[in-house]
Amino acid sequence: MTADTVALTAPVTRRRPTWPPLTAKLAAGLILGGAVVLFGLLGPLLVQDPSRVGDIGLAGPSGDHLLGTTQTGQDVLAQLAYATRGSLIVGAIVGVLTLLLSAFFGIVGAYAGGWLDELFSLFTNIVLVIPGLPVVIVISAYVPDKSLLLVSLVLAITGWAGSARVLRGSTLSLRGRDYVLACRVAGEKRWRILAVEILPNLIPLLASQVVFAVIFAILGEAGLSYLGLGASGSFTWGTMLYYAQNGLALRLGAWWWFVPPGLLLALFGAALSLINFSIDEIINPKLRSQTRASRRGWRMSSEQLRKAKESTL
Amino acid sequence: MRYLIRKFGFYLVALWAALTVNFCIPRLMPGDPVEIMMSKLGQKGPVTPETRQSIEALLGADSSRPLPRQYGDYLAGLATGDLGVSVTFFPASVIDIIGRTLPWTIGLIGLATVISFLAGVGLGTLAGWRRGSWLDNLIPVTTMFQSVPYFWLALILLFLLGSVWPLFPLNGGYDVYTVTPGWNGEFLGSVLYYGALPALTIIVSSAGGWMLGMRNMMVSTLSEDYMLTAEAKGLRPGRIMRRYAARNAVLPSISGFAISLGFVVAGSIVTEAVFSYPGIGSALLQAVGGNDYALMQGIFLIITLAVLGANLLVDLLYSVIDPRIRARS
Numbered sequence: 001m002t003a004d005t006v007a008l009t010a011p012v013t014r015r016r017p018t019w020p021p022l023t024a025k026l027a028a029g030l031i032l033g034g035a036v037v038l039f040g041l042l043g044p045l046l047v048q049d050p051s052r053v054g055d056i057g058l059a060g061p062s063g064d065h066l067l068g069t070t071q072t073g074q075d076v077l078a079q080l081a082y083a084t085r086g087s088l089i090v091g092a093i094v095g096v097l098t099l100l101l102s103a104f105f106g107i108v109g110a111y112a113g114g115w116l117d118e119l120f121s122l123f124t125n126i127v128l129v130i131p132g133l134p135v136v137i138v139i140s141a142y143v144p145d146k147s148l149l150l151v152s153l154v155l156a157i158t159g160w161a162g163s164a165r166v167l168r169g170s171t172l173s174l175r176g177r178d179y180v181l182a183c184r185v186a187g188e189k190r191w192r193i194l195a196v197e198i199l200p201n202l203i204p205l206l207a208s209q210v211v212f213a214v215i216f217a218i219l220g221e222a223g224l225s226y227l228g229l230g231a232s233g234s235f236t237w238g239t240m241l242y243y244a245q246n247g248l249a250l251r252l253g254a255w256w257w258f259v260p261p262g263l264l265l266a267l268f269g270a271a272l273s274l275i276n277f278s279i280d281e282i283i284n285p286k287l288r289s290q291t292r293a294s295r296r297g298w299r300m301s302s303e304q305l306r307k308a309k310e311s312t313l
Numbered sequence: 314m315r316y317l318i319r320k321f322g323f324y325l326v327a328l329w330a331a332l333t334v335n336f337c338i339p340r341l342m343p344g345d346p347v348e349i350m351m352s353k354l355g356q357k358g359p360v361t362p363e364t365r366q367s368i369e370a371l372l373g374a375d376s377s378r379p380l381p382r383q384y385g386d387y388l389a390g391l392a393t394g395d396l397g398v399s400v401t402f403f404p405a406s407v408i409d410i411i412g413r414t415l416p417w418t419i420g421l422i423g424l425a426t427v428i429s430f431l432a433g434v435g436l437g438t439l440a441g442w443r444r445g446s447w448l449d450n451l452i453p454v455t456t457m458f459q460s461v462p463y464f465w466l467a468l469i470l471l472f473l474l475g476s477v478w479p480l481f482p483l484n485g486g487y488d489v490y491t492v493t494p495g496w497n498g499e500f501l502g503s504v505l506y507y508g509a510l511p512a513l514t515i516i517v518s519s520a521g522g523w524m525l526g527m528r529n530m531m532v533s534t535l536s537e538d539y540m541l542t543a544e545a546k547g548l549r550p551g552r553i554m555r556r557y558a559a560r561n562a563v564l565p566s567i568s569g570f571a572i573s574l575g576f577v578v579a580g581s582i583v584t585e586a587v588f589s590y591p592g593i594g595s596a597l598l599q600a601v602g603g604n605d606y607a608l609m610q611g612i613f614l615i616i617t618l619a620v621l622g623a624n625l626l627v628d629l630l631y632s633v634i635d636p637r638i639r640a641r642s
Contacts, residue, residue: 125323126330128572131620133579134597134613135334141601141609142342162572215460222462223583227598241465250472262465269460274453280529 029274036268040088043081050078050235061256068256070247079240080260086236087218087265090152094217095210097156098163102209105160106167107202111175111194117168124164132158133220140229148231151224155217163209170205174198208279211272222265237261316632324625331617335610336387340380349604353400368397368607396614397607401599407611410596415615418592420504422581425512426574432516433523434566438559440524441531452528455521463580467514467587474510481510484589511588515580526569530562537561564635571627574620 051074061068067076109120136154140146174180175198183193218237224230225238226245244250244258347369354360367390390396396407440449458466475483482488487503534540535558543553582594589595593612600608 122323122326126327129327129575129621129624130331130334130617131575131578133576133582134616135338137582137597137601138338138609138613139342141604141606142339219460219462223464223579226462226464227583227586229601237462241462241468245468250468251476258465258468262462262469265465266461273460 023278025274026278029271029278031271032267033271033275036084036264036271037088039081040084044085047078047081048075050074050082067260068254070243070257076257076260079235080264082235083237083240083261084264086148086234087221087238089148090155090221090236091214091218093149093152094156094159095214097153098160098213098217099206099210101156101160102163102167102213103206106164107171107194107199110168110171111198113175120164121168124161124168127158127161128165130158133223136220136224137227137229140224144232146231148234148236151221151231152217155220155224156213159213159216159220163213166209167202167205170202171198174201204279204282208276208283211276211279215269215272218265219269237265317629320625320628320632324621327621328618331614331621332388332391335614335617336384339606339610340383347606350400350606353604354398364398367395391614396611399600399608400605401603401608407608410608411593411611411615414591414593414596415619417590418581418585418594419619421508421511421590421592422515422577422584425515426519426577428512429516429520430523430566430570433520434527434563436520437524437527437566438531438554438562441528441535441562442554442558444532444535449528452521452525455524458518459521461518463514463518464583464587466518467511467584470510470514470517471587482507485591508590511584511590514587515584519580522573523566527562527566530565531558534558534562564631567627567631567634571624571631574623574627578616578620 067080069075070079105120105124109117109124132155135158139154140151143150180193180197183197188197221230221236222238222241225236226242228242230236230238230242238261240261241258244254244261247254247257249255249257350368351360351365354364394408396411399405399407399410402410436448440446440452443449471481471483474480485507487500487507491499491503540553540557543557548557581592582597584590585592585594586598593616597609597612597616599605600612
């Protein structure tokens with residue numbers, strides 16, 4: 001008991017967290033992603049009511065309506081602002097839920113080992129092989145009035161397993177390392193080893209899994225809404241595209257209606273991917289290290305080769 | 314051998330889980346699917362007691378029967394291949410509809426997925442081998458394609474290649490007006506022509522992911538010591554690339570291929586919605602639109618089974634390619 005308290009209260013030398021180096025990729029990702037998030041947060045405060053019906057339908061971009069109007073004269077920019085907020089909310093909820101579920105089933109299972117690990121890993125693999133979108137479609141077919149929260153919940157439940165598997169793999173490799181074994185011998189408590197010794201090493205991996213989950217959730221919600229199965233009465237990028245498709249925006253050439261939501265989605269996805277690339281380079285140092293091109297520099301020139309041959313003869 | 318037994322055991326458990334999910338969903342959800350189906354069926358024609366019974370077994374209305382009994386009825390119904398009757402395509406049975414639509418989906422989505430996998434892995438190998446070349450610099454662009462929502466890309470391509478420059482047909486699986494289905498050249502040509510654009514959109518949107526994964530694994534593999542040894546031995550670069558680097562680097566992609574099959578199915582539903590392709594995804598959406606719960610559950614079951622089967626195949630293939638897997642167990 002006293003030994004533990006001493007260990008806990010002893011001054012801990014803090015390791016500085018390893019931030020990814022600010023490369024061009026990371027900077028571009030952060031700026032783009034930040035801009036979209038800012039638009040989603042502040043945009044709805046600045047624009048008019050997105051559902052307000054106007055007189056001028058299907059008008060191109062002009063001074064009054066910067067991104068033109070929909071078939072019923074609603075302002076596309078206003079809809080876009082609210083849609084951005086809706087999609088980001090879905091992404092955020094699913095990101096948090098995926099983090100919790102995958103960390104629980106991936107890290108805790110792998111760390112505990114034994115039958116618990118077997119059970120969790122079996123469960124993860126089963127959720128992984130059962131295709132997600134059909135489950136989501138079937139569930140949403142039974143529930144007529146869906147909230148954004150319900151849609152996010154279903155997306156998270158069907159989508160966490162991939163991350164859990166990745167986390168399990170690296171937890172397994174970490175828990176067998178010498179320094180963890182040393183902590184055990186030193187009598188550290190099991191939860192403390194998990195929280196203080198293992199978890200910090202998993203943070204980059206967790207971060208990249210969450211980023212992936214956010215991308216997948218936003219894309220998944222957009223696909224679901226496009227099929228007409230999204231949350232009822234909500235604005236997201238997917239519902240905008242659904243209404244654009246139903247309003248024959250494609251046939252009528254109303255590009256200002258269907259291009260912005262897709263483009264914004266692509267931009268945000270690309271920004272998150274760029275951030276993920278930078279995180280990957282921390283997790284996998286091999287991506288940074290020596291290339292074949294650098295190795296070519298070691299090669300002997302033909303002059304040196306001839307000399308070497310002559311000397312051996 | 315132990316590896317095989319473990320794998321088969323796992324897929325048996327997964328199969329049971331899929332069947333059980335299929336059993337539970339209609340029973341946990343609000344509303345009374347059987348009554349909705351019955352009233353719809355009643356409008357189309359007389360409903361026999363047997364039909365009612367089989368649908369009740371599938372969707373669970375009879376609350377007087379205890380759940381374990383219902384579960385038994387449900388499994389017995391499935392064992393005889395009885396998936397109920399469709400409302401949307403009355404009086405066809407669910408099994409018939411699945412048999413009619415599944416070949417279209419497997420033909421289109423299956424082929425397109427395999428092509429995009431092979432193309433992506435091939436390009437990724439080259440990009441990782443010549444790191445910093447123009448091909449390698451193309452990767453961010455292909456990732457951009459990946460974060461574009463698939464259906465949006467498909468819509469834009471359809472808009473450009475179908476409406477603006479009418480190179481490809483707008484929708485459908487074949488020319489319904491001039492050709493008759495069957496094993497004749499005209500029909501097959503028509504199917505290829507109508508399938509080209511959907512297949513193209515799938516390849517464009519998914520090859521980039523394979524390319525990126527393969528490229529990163531190639532880069533990792535190239536920094537291994539045995540690569541240095543191979544170069545030092547003076548082996549031909551082509552041989553090093555294919556036999557030493559690519560063969561080891563492709564392993565995660567192959568196991569990733571198994572996992573991605575679920576996403577492929579998901580994508581197929583959206584593809585078929587965009588192109589009105591007569592596959593199983595369109596049938597699922599029609600079933601959802603028409604509250605045709607029996608058809609919906611049946612298609613969900615078949616999709617799950619197909620994904621499980623394909624996963625099993627990839628797992629078996631993997632053990633052939635990577636001898637370490639067999640040796641470990």
